Amino acid sequence: MQSSLGKDITARAGELESDATRTLVFFGLLALGSIAALAALAIGAARSVSGPLGALTRQARDVAGNRLPAAVARVQTESGAPEPLGPLAVPSTSSSWTTSPPVCAATPRACWCSPVRPARGPGPPRCR
Numbered sequence: 001m002q003s004s005l006g007k008d009i010t011a012r013a014g015e016l017e018s019d020a021t022r023t024l025v026f027f028g029l030l031a032l033g034s035i036a037a038l039a040a041l042a043i044g045a046a047r048s049v050s051g052p053l054g055a056l057t058r059q060a061r062d063v064a065g066n067r068l069p070a071a072v073a074r075v076q077t078e079s080g081a082p083e084p085l086g087p088l089a090v091p092s093t094s095s096s097w098t099t100s101p102p103v104c105a106a107t108p109r110a111c112w113c114s115p116v117r118p119a120r121g122p123g124p125p126r127c128r
Helices: 002-077
Strands: none
Touching: none
């Protein structure tokens, strides 16, 4: 009787151990998957910030190194009002709420302001 009871206890302990091992492996894989998803989100967030900043940096260097000196040279050699520099293009992937480059109704010159949100009423979007 004791031998039979011992075998039953050993079998039940083996079943519980295998169930615990499966549960541990499952939660371990779940934790690794969560860490991988978090890493992917962190990399995506970093790229969504650094990509548009890199594009704006290249455009700013172009303005400072080429476009602005050329405009100053034109003003110094020609008479009359110079043509205004165009606005920097904001990459469309930089933000989900950016709909168009800045538009200022007050002046025909380029509008240097933060990104634009759609206007609530009729008319073009406005700079904040």
